[in-house]
Amino acid sequence: MLTGAQTWEFRSKPTIIGAATVVGPEEGDGPLSSSFDFIYDNLEIDEKTWEKAERKLLQHASSLALMHAGITKEQLQFFIGGDLMNQIISATFAARDIAAPYLGVFGACSTSMESLAIAAMIVDAGGAKYAMAGTASHNCTVEKQFRYPTEYGSQKPATAQYTITGSGCAVVSSSGTGPRITHATIGRIQDMGIKDPFNMGAAMAPAAADTIVTHFRDTGRGPEDYDLIVTGDLASVGHAIVKDVLSKDGLSMDKTEFNDCGLMIFDRDRQNFVMAGGSGCGCSAVVTYGHIMKKMRQRELNRVLVVATGALLSPLSYQQGESIPCIAHAVALEREAGSA
Amino acid sequence: MLTGAQTWEFRSKPTIIGAATVVGPEEGDGPLSSSFDFIYDNLEIDEKTWEKAERKLLQHASSLALMHAGITKEQLQFFIGGDLMNQIISATFAARDIAAPYLGVFGACSTSMESLAIAAMIVDAGGAKYAMAGTASHNCTVEKQFRYPTEYGSQKPATAQYTITGSGCAVVSSSGTGPRITHATIGRIQDMGIKDPFNMGAAMAPAAADTIVTHFRDTGRGPEDYDLIVTGDLASVGHAIVKDVLSKDGLSMDKTEFNDCGLMIFDRDRQNFVMAGGSGCGCSAVVTYGHIMKKMRQRELNRVLVVATGALLSPLSYQQGESIPCIAHAVALEREAGSA
Numbered sequence: 001m002l003t004g005a006q007t008w009e010f011r012s013k014p015t016i017i018g019a020a021t022v023v024g025p026e027e028g029d030g031p032l033s034s035s036f037d038f039i040y041d042n043l044e045i046d047e048k049t050w051e052k053a054e055r056k057l058l059q060h061a062s063s064l065a066l067m068h069a070g071i072t073k074e075q076l077q078f079f080i081g082g083d084l085m086n087q088i089i090s091a092t093f094a095a096r097d098i099a100a101p102y103l104g105v106f107g108a109c110s111t112s113m114e115s116l117a118i119a120a121m122i123v124d125a126g127g128a129k130y131a132m133a134g135t136a137s138h139n140c141t142v143e144k145q146f147r148y149p150t151e152y153g154s155q156k157p158a159t160a161q162y163t164i165t166g167s168g169c170a171v172v173s174s175s176g177t178g179p180r181i182t183h184a185t186i187g188r189i190q191d192m193g194i195k196d197p198f199n200m201g202a203a204m205a206p207a208a209a210d211t212i213v214t215h216f217r218d219t220g221r222g223p224e225d226y227d228l229i230v231t232g233d234l235a236s237v238g239h240a241i242v243k244d245v246l247s248k249d250g251l252s253m254d255k256t257e258f259n260d261c262g263l264m265i266f267d268r269d270r271q272n273f274v275m276a277g278g279s280g281c282g283c284s285a286v287v288t289y290g291h292i293m294k295k296m297r298q299r300e301l302n303r304v305l306v307v308a309t310g311a312l313l314s315p316l317s318y319q320q321g322e323s324i325p326c327i328a329h330a331v332a333l334e335r336e337a338g339s340a
Numbered sequence: 341m342l343t344g345a346q347t348w349e350f351r352s353k354p355t356i357i358g359a360a361t362v363v364g365p366e367e368g369d370g371p372l373s374s375s376f377d378f379i380y381d382n383l384e385i386d387e388k389t390w391e392k393a394e395r396k397l398l399q400h401a402s403s404l405a406l407m408h409a410g411i412t413k414e415q416l417q418f419f420i421g422g423d424l425m426n427q428i429i430s431a432t433f434a435a436r437d438i439a440a441p442y443l444g445v446f447g448a449c450s451t452s453m454e455s456l457a458i459a460a461m462i463v464d465a466g467g468a469k470y471a472m473a474g475t476a477s478h479n480c481t482v483e484k485q486f487r488y489p490t491e492y493g494s495q496k497p498a499t500a501q502y503t504i505t506g507s508g509c510a511v512v513s514s515s516g517t518g519p520r521i522t523h524a525t526i527g528r529i530q531d532m533g534i535k536d537p538f539n540m541g542a543a544m545a546p547a548a549a550d551t552i553v554t555h556f557r558d559t560g561r562g563p564e565d566y567d568l569i570v571t572g573d574l575a576s577v578g579h580a581i582v583k584d585v586l587s588k589d590g591l592s593m594d595k596t597e598f599n600d601c602g603l604m605i606f607d608r609d610r611q612n613f614v615m616a617g618g619s620g621c622g623c624s625a626v627v628t629y630g631h632i633m634k635k636m637r638q639r640e641l642n643r644v645l646v647v648a649t650g651a652l653l654s655p656l657s658y659q660q661g662e663s664i665p666c667i668a669h670a671v672a673l674e675r676e677a678g679s680a
Contacts (some may be wrong), residue, residue, distance in 0.1 A: 001466040006417065006441040008467050049660055077346065078526060086426040088446050089655035089662075092529065096665045101346040101526035103454060104652070106444040114443060118458070125465035126341040127348050186418060186441035189432065247440050312444070314427035320389055322429075325436045 007185040014123040017176035018069025019289035024165030035290035053137035057167035058094040071172035073224030076100040077128040082111040087179035110310030112285040113329040119172040134169030137280030159199040162274035183216040183332040191325045201238025203324040204309040209245040211328040215319020224255040226322045227301045232284040232308035233262030235277025261287035284308040296335045304333045344558025345526040354463040357516035358409025361630035363506030375630035394478035397507035398434040407513035416440040417468040422451040433499040450650030451475045452625040453669040457524035459512040476507030477620030499539040503613035508625030523672040525555040531665045541578025544649040549585040551668040564595040567641045572624040572648035573602030575617025601627035624648040636675045644673045
């Protein structure tokens with residue numbers, strides 16, 4: 001199954017037989033609005049604390065994903081989930097309700113593709129018929145935990161990103177219809193010494209570039225083999241850097257659509273509070289399981305490479321003067337021939 | 341590969357070809373002293389912060405494990421690691437040095453067997469020739485993050501456990517000599533409504549019982565098939581409960597040695613500051629990769645089931661009045677016939 005140094009090729013082509021996305025009001029007001037399954041009209045998600053709100057997003061998305069997959073909770077064999085909260089409590093409490101065997105994972109915003117890669121690995125290896133990957137983030141839990149509570153009204157530089165409120169889940173199976181997962185490239189930590197948590201796009205860009213180059217080297221593929229290559233959430237600053245880095249590596253992305261989930265989810269002109277763009281565990285999850293899967297169903301996209309990026313800092317590592325280690329995991333999706 | 345509802349049977353029997361353990365002075369003063377590869381004589385681990393100390397334990401154990409496995413960092417294909425720190429920074433910073441593709445995981449103290457199960461899954465599926473699982477904990481990082489800084493000198497009830505200072509890593513390969521990994525049973529969240537973070541043994545006991553019962557049901561095995569069944573770190577309170585729960589389920593553990601890593605690592609009479617016993621991500625890792633592997637090499641143990649338990653709370657979930665969701669993952673180890 002290993003092809004090249006760090007890429008798994010899934011011979012049985014595990015299939016995303018059902019997925020779901022739920023988002024908050026700001027994401028619901030953005031350009032991808034029509035691709036989400038449910039849009040909450042209040043940032044509190046009808047809950048009393050931000051943490052309960054984030055958990056509810058994941059509970060909601062996971063139950064919708066199971067419904068879309070046409071399976072019951074009892075049929076689900078493994079749930080692989082994570083989030084940005086300390087001790088990934090959102091995923092854990094959601095896993096308590098989902099009640100399936102649970103593997104908690106953490107890759108910051110790369111958790112979306114880390115969990116999907118592990119789900120595909122398990123299904124491809126015959127370790128499950130049904131495995132679900134899922135993640136969530138909430139703007140206010142993250143602001144409170146990593147920076148300042150939103151109510152403080154602290155100002156931010158233009159390089160800062162805006163954590164999205166939303167959750168995306170995908171049920172992977174060894175049979176059924178839907179996008180096939182053909183490859184996963186597991187990233188290495190990249191750390192260029194950047195210490196500014198308000199410029200995570202720049203910190204994460206080298207990790208995205210490294211994983212993209214590695215994916216092409218391992219698979220023998222190139223940009224022209226994909227209709228869309230999308231980075232997780234580098235936003236405006238990081239996405240420009242990764243283009244530049246790839247170009248210096250002799251890799252032109254002109255032959256494909258090259259975009260970023262953090263840029264796609266908001267209209268930065270109209271929604272200018274998002275600064276450089278979106279981020280958060282939920283960002284690449286809702287863009288992939290919402291927008292991208294919709295475009296694949298509509299036959300507008302056939303092959304997509306999702307390169308989810310993660311900035312693996314903690315408030316404490318930052319306060320102790322450490323730089324920001326970053327990672328990116330890539331998953332290749334393919335529309336099955338002839339499918340709707 | 342799936343056998344029963346939640347157990348993977350690894351047909352190729354991935355092998356632990358090298359492992360290593362490093363511990364702090366208190367663990368080095370305990371009854372398992374002679375089984376550890378390195379004992380630091382100072383709790384600071386010669387570092388300036390507790391967090392750097394914890395990271396160093398993992399860096400040290402991982403480099404020793406690679407040496408014992410006889411492979412270089414460059415040959416290692418995946419590192420699966422986690423710890424108790426917010427955003428698992430110890431594993432992440434260690435992964436930066438290890439430089440292999442990295443999957444961050446979190447299962448609190450069950451992280452040891454969660455990471456080993458995933459490493460075995462990857463190797464068994466042909467997704468790597470070499471994958472390393474590793475975890476670490478430090479008494480002072482955990483006290484500071486989850487409870488109070490040690491310097492406050494706050495008192496604790498007798499049910500409290502003492503987080504161990506140490507790290508254990510294991511290199512899993514598709515060939516070579518060492519204990520074979522035959523099965524992994526992935527646990528479901530169990531939550532009996534316990535909210536007291538000073539009684540985690542009682543909170544985790546139902547998760548351990550559920551995973552043990554499930555393992556036997558899935559594999560058709562019973563206690564008599566193992567020379568040793570060891571729970572992660574239930575310590576005195578939790579281990580008594582799990583025995584009781586299993587007995588009420590009609591499962592007598594009299595036909596095997598049934599012990600607990602949290603009880604084995606300290607001499608509770610002499611080292612009475614550990615209260616109910618040891619805990620922490622590193623606890624089941626150093627007992628398994630140190631003591632148990634030594635006994636397997638010495639042919640004193642042939643088949644062992646390690647059931648690592650995790651209390652998946654966060655300080656914030658506790659403060660918001662939530663109960664403690666718990667989980668346990670079991671990995672079955674077998675001495676290869678005729679091996680030393």
